[in-house]
Amino acid sequence: MSKPAGRTILASTIAKPFQEEVTKGVKLLNFVPKLVGFLANEDPAAKMYANWTAKTCESLGFKYELIEVGKNNLETELIKANKDDDVNGIMVYFPVFGDNQDQYLQQLISPEKDVEGLNFLYYHNLYHNVRFLDPPHNQQKSILPCTPLAMVKILEYLSVYNNILHYGNRLYGKKVLIVNRSEIVGRPLAALLANDGATVYSVDIHNIQQFTRGDDLSEQRHKVVDLKGDEYTLEKLAPQCDVIITGVPSESYKFPSELVRHGTVVINFASAKNFTDEIKSRAGLYVPSIGKVTIAILLRNLLRLIHNKQIRQGEITGEEEQETPSS
Amino acid sequence: MSKPAGRTILASTIAKPFQEEVTKGVKLLNFVPKLVGFLANEDPAAKMYANWTAKTCESLGFKYELIEVGKNNLETELIKANKDDDVNGIMVYFPVFGDNQDQYLQQLISPEKDVEGLNFLYYHNLYHNVRFLDPPHNQQKSILPCTPLAMVKILEYLSVYNNILHYGNRLYGKKVLIVNRSEIVGRPLAALLANDGATVYSVDIHNIQQFTRGDDLSEQRHKVVDLKGDEYTLEKLAPQCDVIITGVPSESYKFPSELVRHGTVVINFASAKNFTDEIKSRAGLYVPSIGKVTIAILLRNLLRLIHNKQIRQGEITGEEEQETPSS
Numbered sequence: 001m002s003k004p005a006g007r008t009i010l011a012s013t014i015a016k017p018f019q020e021e022v023t024k025g026v027k028l029l030n031f032v033p034k035l036v037g038f039l040a041n042e043d044p045a046a047k048m049y050a051n052w053t054a055k056t057c058e059s060l061g062f063k064y065e066l067i068e069v070g071k072n073n074l075e076t077e078l079i080k081a082n083k084d085d086d087v088n089g090i091m092v093y094f095p096v097f098g099d100n101q102d103q104y105l106q107q108l109i110s111p112e113k114d115v116e117g118l119n120f121l122y123y124h125n126l127y128h129n130v131r132f133l134d135p136p137h138n139q140q141k142s143i144l145p146c147t148p149l150a151m152v153k154i155l156e157y158l159s160v161y162n163n164i165l166h167y168g169n170r171l172y173g174k175k176v177l178i179v180n181r182s183e184i185v186g187r188p189l190a191a192l193l194a195n196d197g198a199t200v201y202s203v204d205i206h207n208i209q210q211f212t213r214g215d216d217l218s219e220q221r222h223k224v225v226d227l228k229g230d231e232y233t234l235e236k237l238a239p240q241c242d243v244i245i246t247g248v249p250s251e252s253y254k255f256p257s258e259l260v261r262h263g264t265v266v267i268n269f270a271s272a273k274n275f276t277d278e279i280k281s282r283a284g285l286y287v288p289s290i291g292k293v294t295i296a297i298l299l300r301n302l303l304r305l306i307h308n309k310q311i312r313q314g315e316i317t318g319e320e321e322q323e324t325p326s327s
Numbered sequence: 328m329s330k331p332a333g334r335t336i337l338a339s340t341i342a343k344p345f346q347e348e349v350t351k352g353v354k355l356l357n358f359v360p361k362l363v364g365f366l367a368n369e370d371p372a373a374k375m376y377a378n379w380t381a382k383t384c385e386s387l388g389f390k391y392e393l394i395e396v397g398k399n400n401l402e403t404e405l406i407k408a409n410k411d412d413d414v415n416g417i418m419v420y421f422p423v424f425g426d427n428q429d430q431y432l433q434q435l436i437s438p439e440k441d442v443e444g445l446n447f448l449y450y451h452n453l454y455h456n457v458r459f460l461d462p463p464h465n466q467q468k469s470i471l472p473c474t475p476l477a478m479v480k481i482l483e484y485l486s487v488y489n490n491i492l493h494y495g496n497r498l499y500g501k502k503v504l505i506v507n508r509s510e511i512v513g514r515p516l517a518a519l520l521a522n523d524g525a526t527v528y529s530v531d532i533h534n535i536q537q538f539t540r541g542d543d544l545s546e547q548r549h550k551v552v553d554l555k556g557d558e559y560t561l562e563k564l565a566p567q568c569d570v571i572i573t574g575v576p577s578e579s580y581k582f583p584s585e586l587v588r589h590g591t592v593v594i595n596f597a598s599a600k601n602f603t604d605e606i607k608s609r610a611g612l613y614v615p616s617i618g619k620v621t622i623a624i625l626l627r628n629l630l631r632l633i634h635n636k637q638i639r640q641g642e643i644t645g646e647e648e649q650e651t652p653s654s
Contacts, residue, residue: 005496005524005544159489164612169332173569173590173611197332197590215589216608217332240567242500262542263500263524281543284500285491 139318466645
């Protein structure tokens, strides 16, 4: 194979400016923020992820504490951490029970300390294209879930967001395919990109849905339509897309390279490799994984939580800047 | 009609940085460069254009002289200007005879003074994706014809060129429709954009041609294919395109708005209005005319001619920078 026309862009490259932003942000505080991670399962992958969070936190100037607890003690421990003034951010390495009880535990984390942006309040704002916590003052930006926000930042980095367009419409004209419709990433991501102006095709095992604000973006927020019929198969839609994003948590799943039009932006957020190496000869820009960006964004969310609290307490005033969409 | 999702971008806005670049460039010279324009027809539009060139030249720090001559004296006058050391740039307001004799006159302008970049040498380099005049030293950049180059600069300004991609491939994955295949603008423009990685559909009254470097950009320069068959009609191709460029010199011609997919980048380079106002409700970015950019680029070419000459004379060395594609 001759040298491909496109480029592979590593998450470490994209993460760098956010790591710098976050390091700078910490230095401006008069204390060292503390993130607490709760591990209540035996999953070695979760443990590895916890160690990696710890390393990143420390290298960027944050305190990190890993608390290992039994499943049945997690609720009590979360309530304690919510009340502890020394704790600025809380995260849990899910799954814990692996059923709906996990959602109860997730919602138990105080929105003021929810670095992952998983609280119902934040999802609600995302789905409704509400970007501030305190309308009409609009001083406190809403928190966005880490992985979807990391994806927005990656798409900005790759110039898929067009800064010449108005803020809020910067994906106008772009078609995006997302293979994953989980409540944690795929569905909020589809909504977020559609709210920013894209036409999103959301694929899961059951069907394909379209998320848009209408062809002409006349709606204030996205609406969802089930796509039915011969023209709306993956085989027909994928080659029309400017961006293809996958997040299938299976080593055996591979997105069919032949459906990727030459020059497409391709991003995989699953920890499994969703593309074969052939993708490099077709993608314009290929981002094989995004973990390092997500973790930088997690710490960026932590700083935003701290800023929002300072604004509520009248210690600082919020910036009105709207430079970066959806952030 | 509610407020459109897209934006109209005026040529004056896009021209500004080039006007500044050119003004700065002139100040760095130890003389004031002189552009001479030859008017050998009675066309009031040409006279107006000449006056406008004069005004722009003077406001940006250049000398401008308009020489009005009879058609039959133009050849002698051009030869004189070629030899005149006080003249740095020459342009002719065509048409003069309105037939092939005009091309003879055009080629008579010395390549060293050809600010419009119309010399065969420059077209040859453009078609063959040769970017320097002096390989392998690559110190002297080739001159590009003004209007096609202005279009590249506009597409860069609008972020259609993606700077994350490698230099020379920055239109990879983009589909561009060009309605005009004149030898002066449409055909060289199609070649230029295809050489930078785009798939270009070139439309004239006879047929539609495709210009590409191959799906995977494996060719060094573009190749041209006549598109035949039901799937290659304007009706089918236009809605697939990211960019639609028109240059039809007729007040009665209007590109059908309904073929423009919402969010498309739309640019008209004809002096006639090739779109109805409806386009504003469909285009992502709409540039209704480009004249002011073209004239700034004309003066930028003049500075490049001067620099190339200085390099040949050993007065300065060429910059190796390849920041801006095709320029």
